[in-house]
Structures are given as C-alpha cells and as structure tokens.
Amino acid sequence: MKxxxxxxxxxxxxxxxxxxxSNVLNRPDVVAPATxxxxxxxxxxxxxVRNESARQLRxxxxxxLAYVVLDAANPxxxxxxxxVEDAARDAGLALFLCNSAxxxxxxxxxxxxxxxxxxxxxxxxxxxxxxxxxxxxxxxVVLVDREAxxxxxxxxxxxxxxxxxxxxxHLIESGHTRIAVVGGPLSIQQxxxxxxxxxxxxxxxxxxxxxxxxxxxxxLQVGEGRNAGDRLVGLPSGRRPTAAFCANDLLALGLxxxxxxxxxxxxxxxAVVGYDDxxxxxxxxxxxxxxxxxxxxxxxxxxxxxxxxNEPDHEHRHVKFQPxxxxxxxxxxxxxxxx
Amino acid sequence: MKxxxxxxxxxxxxxxxxxxxSNVLNRPDVVAPATxxxxxxxxxxxxxVRNESARQLRxxxxxxLAYVVLDAANPxxxxxxxxVEDAARDAGLALFLCNSAxxxxxxxxxxxxxxxxxxxxxxxxxxxxxxxxxxxxxxxVVLVDREAxxxxxxxxxxxxxxxxxxxxxHLIESGHTRIAVVGGPLSIQQxxxxxxxxxxxxxxxxxxxxxxxxxxxxxLQVGEGRNAGDRLVGLPSGRRPTAAFCANDLLALGLxxxxxxxxxxxxxxxAVVGYDDxxxxxxxxxxxxxxxxxxxxxxxxxxxxxxxxNEPDHEHRHVKFQPxxxxxxxxxxxxxxxx
DNA sequence: TCTCCTCGTTGAAACGTTTTAACGGTTGAG
DNA sequence: CTCAACCGTTAAAACGTTTCAACGAGGAGA
Numbered sequence: 199m200k201x202x203x204x205x206x207x208x209x210x211x212x213x214x215x216x217x218x219x220s221n222v223l224n225r226p227d228v229v230a231p232a233t234x235x236x237x238x239x240x241x242x243x244x245x246x247v248r249n250e251s252a253r254q255l256r257x258x259x260x261x262x263l264a265y266v267v268l269d270a271a272n273p274x275x276x277x278x279x280x281x282v283e284d285a286a287r288d289a290g291l292a293l294f295l296c297n298s299a300x301x302x303x304x305x306x307x308x309x310x311x312x313x314x315x316x317x318x319x320x321x322x323x324x325x326x327x328x329x330x331x332x333x334x335x336x337x338x339v340v341l342v343d344r345e346a347x348x349x350x351x352x353x354x355x356x357x358x359x360x361x362x363x364x365x366x367x368h369l370i371e372s373g374h375t376r377i378a379v380v381g382g383p384l385s386i387q388q389x390x391x392x393x394x395x396x397x398x399x400x401x402x403x404x405x406x407x408x409x410x411x412x413x414x415x416x417x418l419q420v421g422e423g424r425n426a427g428d429r430l431v432g433l434p435s436g437r438r439p440t441a442a443f444c445a446n447d448l449l450a451l452g453l454x455x456x457x458x459x460x461x462x463x464x465x466x467x468x469a470v471v472g473y474d475d476x477x478x479x480x481x482x483x484x485x486x487x488x489x490x491x492x493x494x495x496x497x498x499x500x501x502x503x504x505x506x507x508n509e510p511d512h513e514h515r516h517v518k519f520q521p522x523x524x525x526x527x528x529x530x531x532x533x534x535x536x537x
Numbered sequence: 538m539k540x541x542x543x544x545x546x547x548x549x550x551x552x553x554x555x556x557x558x559s560n561v562l563n564r565p566d567v568v569a570p571a572t573x574x575x576x577x578x579x580x581x582x583x584x585x586v587r588n589e590s591a592r593q594l595r596x597x598x599x600x601x602l603a604y605v606v607l608d609a610a611n612p613x614x615x616x617x618x619x620x621v622e623d624a625a626r627d628a629g630l631a632l633f634l635c636n637s638a639x640x641x642x643x644x645x646x647x648x649x650x651x652x653x654x655x656x657x658x659x660x661x662x663x664x665x666x667x668x669x670x671x672x673x674x675x676x677x678v679v680l681v682d683r684e685a686x687x688x689x690x691x692x693x694x695x696x697x698x699x700x701x702x703x704x705x706x707h708l709i710e711s712g713h714t715r716i717a718v719v720g721g722p723l724s725i726q727q728x729x730x731x732x733x734x735x736x737x738x739x740x741x742x743x744x745x746x747x748x749x750x751x752x753x754x755x756x757l758q759v760g761e762g763r764n765a766g767d768r769l770v771g772l773p774s775g776r777r778p779t780a781a782f783c784a785n786d787l788l789a790l791g792l793x794x795x796x797x798x799x800x801x802x803x804x805x806x807x808a809v810v811g812y813d814d815x816x817x818x819x820x821x822x823x824x825x826x827x828x829x830x831x832x833x834x835x836x837x838x839x840x841x842x843x844x845x846x847n848e849p850d851h852e853h854r855h856v857k858f859q860p861x862x863x864x865x866x867x868x869x870x871x872x873x874x875x876x
Numbered sequence: 877t878c879t880c881c882t883c884g885t886t887g888a889a890a891c892g893t894t895t896t897a898a899c900g901g902t903t904g905a906g
Numbered sequence: 907c908t909c910a911a912c913c914g915t916t917a918a919a920a921c922g923t924t925t926c927a928a929c930g931a932g933g934a935g936a
Contacts, residue, residue: 202675202922204921204922204923205922205923205924206922206923214885214886215885215886215887216886216887216922216923216924217885217886217887217888217924217925217926218884218885218886220923220924220925221884221885221924223923223924224924228883228884228885229884229885230883230884230885233884233885245674245675247652247653247674247675248653248922248923249594249653249655249921249922249923250590250650250653250654250655250923251589251590251591251593251594251654251655251921251922251923252590252594252891252921252922252923252924253653253922253923253924254590254891254923255588255590255591255594255891255892255893255921255922255923255924256890256891256922256923256924256925257891257923257924257925258891258924261650262650264633270609270615270618270619270634271612271615271616271619273610273612276609276610276615277610279609279636280609280610280638283636283638292635292646292647292650293635293636294603294633294634294635295609295633295634295635295636296631296632296633296634297618297622297632297634299619299622307631308631311589311600311601311631313586314586314587314588314589314592315589315590316588316589316590335584335586336541336584336586420816420820451817451820452820454820455819455820477759478790478817478820480794481759481790481791481793481794481817481821481822482820482821482822483820483821483822483823483824484822485822541892543891543892543893544892544893544894545892545893553915553916554915554916554917555892555893555894555916555917556894556895556896556915556916556917556918557914557915557916559893559894559895560894560914560915562893562894563894567913567914568914568915569913569914569915572914572915587892587893588891588892588893589893590891590892590893591891591892591893591894591921592892592893592894593893593921594891594892594893594894594921594922594923595892595893595894595895595920595921596893596894596895596921597894597921877936878935878936879934879935879936880933880934880935880936881932881933881934881935882931882932882933882934883930883931883932883933884929884930884931885928885929885930885931886926886927886928886929886930887926887927887928887929888925888926888927888928889924889925889926889927890923890924890925890926891922891923891924891925892921893920893921894919894920894921895918895919895920895921896917896918896919896920897916897917897918897919898915898916898917898918899914899915899916899917900913900914900915900916901912901913901914901915902911902912902913902914903910903911903912903913904909904910904911904912905908905909905910905911906907906908906909906910
C-alpha cells in the first residue's frame with residue numbers, strides 16, 4: 199500500500215545526491231536555487247514526507263514539547279495549556295497534550311512514552327508530587343501548578359494555602375461559622391494546601407477548629423460536586439454548614455446544581471466559593487465567587503523555565519504566583535438586603 | 538550531561554548480545570528467565586530508556602494516535618476526546634491531543650508533523666473540510682464531527698442540519714417568529730449546516746425567510762457570544778428577535794451573560810437555544826436548552842473506523858448520528874405561566 | 877599560467893533499534 | 907548410539923535520515 203518514498207528516491211528523481219535533498223530540507227539557503235527547485239519539484243511529485251523518526255534518531259533534536267494534564271475536561275487546564283502552547287510556538291516547538299485523567303497508571307504510561315520519544319521537554323501537573331515516576335530520566339521535566347519539594351526540577355505554582363485562606367476568610371467575614379470544605383482525594387497536593395489555608399483562616403479568626411467540616415470527594419469533577427451536595431443536604435440541619443469552600447470550580451458548579459435540585463437557595467441557604475475562576479464560573483446559575491489564578495501565565499512561565507533547562511549553568515527555579523479572590527453572587531448574601 | 542545509554546550498553550553490562558536485550562523488551566517470553574532477570578537488572582541499574590525513534594524507524598509501527606481538535610477549550614471536544622482515548626487505550630495505543638485553535642496554519646503544521654512522525658492514525662475535526670491539507674499522505678485520517686464529502690476517507694458526524702431544524706422548530710412552536718441565528722465563521726461546515734437546518738424549520742412552518750436574522754461571529758467562543766449579545770440588544774426593538782439559536786453552547790453562554798448584564802431576562806425577553814449540550818449548559822445562569830450530540834460515542838466510533846483503516850479490504854464508511862433536543866429553562870417561557 | 881578561494885555538491889559514516897537466519901547445545905525418540 | 911527437533915542466543919543487516927570531510931568547477935588575483 200505504502201511505497202514509502204524516501205529521501206534517496208527523491209534524490210534519484212531529481213538527479214542529485216541524498217545529502218543535497220537533506221540540505222534542501224534543512225538549510226535551503228546553502229543549495230543553488232536551480233537545484234533547490236528541482237528537488238522541491240521531485241518532493242511534490244513523489245509525495246515525499248520526511249520520516250521524523252530517522253531525522254530525530256540522527257539529529258538528536260525533537261521539535262516537540264508535551265504537557266501531561268491532570269484533567270483535559272477542566273477548563274483551568276486548557277487555559278494553562280493555551281499559555282504553554284503560545285510559549286512553545288514562540289520557540290518553534292509543537293505541543294502534544296496528554297491527559298492523565300487523574301490516573302496514576304495513565305500518567306506513568308504517558309511519561310514513559312514521552313521519555314522514549316525523546317521529546318524536548320515535559321510539563322506535567324502530576325497526580326502525586328511524591329511519586330517516583332517523576333524521577334529524572336534525561337528529559338527535562340517542569341512541574342505545573344505544583345511545587346517541587348526537592349530541588350531536582352523547576353516548578354511553577356500558585357500559593358494554594360493563601361488561596362484557601364482568602365476564600366475562607368471571606369466566608370468568615372460574611373458571618374459564616376459553620377463551613378464545609380469540599381474536595382479530594384487528599385493525595386492531591388492542591389487539595390491539601392487549600393484545606394490547610396482554610397484551617398489557617400479559621401485559626402486567624404479565632405474560631406474553633408470544628409468550624410470546618412471536611413467533605414472528601416473522590417475526584418474534582420462536576421459529578422463529585424453533585425454527590426457532595428447531596429451529602430451536605432443530608433446532614434442534620436442543626437449541624438449543616440451555611441457555607442462551602444470547594445477545591446475547584448467544577449465541584450462548586452456540581453454543588454450548585456445539587457442545591458438547586460433540592461430546592462435550596464445559594465447563597466441564602468448555602469454560600470459557595472469555588473477555585474480557579476474558570477470562564478464558566480461567571481456564567482453559572484448563581485455567578486460563582488472564586489479564587490482566580492493566572493492561568494495562561496502559569497503555562498507560559500513553566501514553558502520558559504523548561505526551555506531554559508538545557509542552558510549550560512542552569513539552576514532549578516520555583517516560581518510562585520499569588521491568587522486573587524473574585525467575589526460574585528454566590529457569596530454576597532441577599533439576606534443582608536442587597537437587592 | 539546525558540551519557541545516553543543504549544541497548545548495547547545494557548547488553549554489555551548484562552553479558553549478553555543486544556538482540557537478547559531487544560527480546561527482553563519486546564518478547565520477554567522467548568528469553569530464559571535467568572537471563573531476563575539479569576537484563577532487567579542491567580536496565581534498571583543503567584537507567585536505560587528505549588529510544589522510540591530508533592525502534593519506530595526499524596519496526597515501522599508507532600503506538601500512538603493523534604486527535605487534532607478544533608478548540609481544546611470547548612468541553613464538547615474534550616468529551617469527544619475522552620471517547621477517542623478510551624477506544625485508543627483498548628487498542629493499546631496512546632493519544633496525543635493537538636489544538637488547532639480554529640487556525641488553518643496551526644492545523645497544517647500539526648498535520649505535517651504528525652505525518653512525519655508516522656503516527657498510526659490521525660483523527661481531526663478540521664477547520665475547513667475542503668482544505669487541501671487533508672490530502673492523503675500515507676497516514677490514515679478520519680474526520681470527526683464532519684462529513685467527508687468525497688469518498689477518500691472515513692468520517693463520523695452528527696446530522697447538523699437536523700439539529701438546527703430541531704432547535705428552530707422548537708422555538709417556532711414556542712411562538713417565536715423573529716429568530717436570530719448566531720454563529721460563524723461560515724467557513725466552518727457545522728455553522729453552515731445548522732443554519733441550513735434553521736432555514737428548513739422556518740420553511741416547514743410556512744414562515745417568511747426573513748423570520749431569521751443571521752448574526753455572524755468571528756468564532757465559537759464565549760467572548761464572541763457576548764459580542765453577539767451586545768449587537769442583538771443594539772437592534773431597534775421592533776426588529777429585535779425574540780429568540781436566538783446559537784451554533785454552540787459557548788456562544789449561548791456568552792449571549793446569556795450579555796443579556797444578564799444588559800438587564801434583559803431569558804427567556805422572557807430572549808429565548809436561547811444552544812448546541813452540544815455540554816455539561817456546563819445545565820449549570821448555566823439560566824439552564825440552557827440545547828441540542829445534544831453523542832460525544833463519547835462520536836470519538837469512540839471514529840477511533841474504531843481509524844483502526845480498521847489498514848485492514849486488507851477496507852471501504853471508507855460515513856457514520857452519521859442523530860442529535861436530540863434537550864429543553865430547559867432558557868426556552869420554556871415563563872410568560873406562558875409556567876412558574 | 878598558476879594558485880588560492882569559494883561555492884555547490886557528494887560519498888559514506890553514523891544514530892539505536894528490530895529482525896532474520898543461523899548457531900551450538902541439550903533432549904527425546906527410535 | 908544416532909538423528910532430529912527444539913531451545914536460547916547471537917551476528918549482522920536493515921530502517922531513512924543528518925552530518926562531515928572532501929571534492930570538482932569556476933573565478934579572482936598574482
């Protein structure tokens with residue numbers, strides 16, 4: 199089926215050596231215009247497609263970057279990916295996206311494959327920062343939206359503890375004293391950090407630690423948020439929190455749906471704060487108060503760090519951005535008379 | 538920095554030939570357990586990572602599929618991608634996602650690269666179906682969410698004309714006689730088809746053709762929807778449509794935001810129908826009536842067709858699914874007394 | 877005319893695997 | 907005791923590029 203036309207077929211057809219064809223492909227300026235035309239014509243005519251494997255095998259380089267994303271369905275990550283792609287593009291590299299879907303095994307498989315492919319570099323938001331599958335294997339790796347604990351690689355992160363603190367402080371200042379923290383699994387560092395921030399806020403306000411109720415979820419998707427909402431409503435009304443801080447916006451949106459379905463009003467019966475401030479947060483049934491992160495910038499910066507990795511005297515850096523609270527209707531209680 | 542340990546280093550270290558190492562890697566059962574252990578130990582010890590380029594060059598095969606997506610930020614496509622990945626996974630292949638971001642040039646670059654990489658197959662939702670960059674170059678290509686006009690490749694699509702018809706018929710039956718069709722650019726086939734469906738619905742109902750007002754957008758993102766909304770509100774109120782059919786949910790959500798911001802109510806002042814029924818449609822400020830497509834199934838089926846491509850007597854197939862209207866609050870007019 | 881450059885082109889050696897046919901050694905049947 | 911079959915292992919030939927040193931042909935300067 200495939201006659202598989204190679205560089206030497208082109209050479210023969212154009213009456214030159216294969217080295218010349220290679221030159222036309224890689225250093226067009228070095229070859230005489232007339233020959234160049236002849237070779238290009240031959241390429242066109244034979245439908246030649248350069249074999250990247252062979253090229254890479256010999257040349258060593260690879261022209262592609264990969265970003266292993268935690269959940270491709272989460273707009274937060276696609277926004278980060280946009281930043282990554284822009285930066286990669288500026289450097290003349292293409293970007294392959296891989297979706298680990300929060301699955302340890304998939305993540306490992308993709309990492310293995312990418313190492314074997316000898317991509318120029320790997321960006322990853324790992325399922326588990328401590329995991330051994332991140333060990334150095336020759337290809338530079340930069341952590342995105344996670345902080346590298348050891349100094350063995352670069353990372354770009356956002357201060358999640360601060361983010362959690364901002365969110366819960368806002369709830370406390372709005373008068374809430376029973377607050378649910380929704381998120382999970384705890385193996386994800388972000389969840390832990392945001393939870394930690396929540397605890398810090400409570401401590402700062404001088405509230406007892408049991409002002410927080412932790413509702414652990416099995417993941418960070420909308421469906422899990424709905425589940426959590428159902429559980430929340432099931433609590434005895436005396437013990438039921440009056441506000442919820444969700445580890446991301448998807449959970450918050452799920453929670454919102456659950457509330458609406460059960461006939462509870464947001465924020466009157468339950469105030470809700472999300473995290474990430476994805477585009478859909480503002481368009482939600484009740485526009486969502488959320489903690490905003492510099493998404494594109496996260497991706498862009500991570501890529502720049504990655505590209506700097508193979509500079510001669512490289513030192514691993516850890517960049518940390520600040521999050522920002524965006525207040526919307528889901529917490530600006532109507533009970534206080536607003537509107 | 539990289540000592541670049543190869544298969545022969547491993548062989549030497551384990552006291553065997555490189556062929557045996559290769560066997561351990563590819564046909565572990567054929568080599569004696571003792572030797573296998575020895576080789577595996579050497580691999581571990583030297584931190585050997587197989588060079589996929591070399592493997593692929595020699596073996597011909599490539600273990601990866603690619604999906605070139607029109608807009609990675611659109612949940613519709615990530616849902617399709619989930620279906621693709623599941624199916625690819627079942628076949629023992631990995632999936633690389635590429636985002637053309639509706640850009641002709643990027644699409645071409647990615648296609649070029651993927652052909653050069655000799656991936657096992659390419660799935661694509663192209664910017665422009667007629668485009669020459671889809672020409673056969675040896676790697677099988679299957680169109681996703683687009684119908685192949687010629688018989689040169691497989692495609693999996695949804696009946697977009699029917700979808701448009703369903704949506705607008707629903708609006709007409711709800712009593713609307715001035716309807717905006719929002720979408721663009723017209724170079725995208727889906728936009729054309731859905732528009733065509735709208736016209737058909739109008740014709741079927743015996744309404745004049747100018748019952749439809751076409752609002753062309755420059756893209757299919759939320760921001761474009763907001764723009765369209767602003768333009769819509771700017772129309773003289775006598776001429777202003779009472780309903781809008783958007784080419785996808787992102788546009789519809791943007792339109793919704795614009796309406797809210799301008800103080801208009803949905804559906805009372807403007808009924809809205811979206812398309813795709815993404816997860817966020819149900820969670821919107823006003824839950825969105827939308828046209829649902831079988832997303833995962835779309836991806837899964839496309840992948841199966843792709844994998845069938847290199848069977849001996851392959852005939853290109855065109856699968857077409859039926860869409861389904863999901864009615865929610867954005868069209869169930871409160872004016873009729875419902876709640 | 878001779879020498880020295882420059883320019884465009886080329887032959888051949890890599891790159892690191894997979895694969896094939898062949899190898900020697902052991903085993904079981906006759 | 908012989909022979910065939912089998913088993914685990916191996917040497918060597920690909921795979922299709924890139925790269926590098928070397929080459930010949932002109933042209934310029936002496």
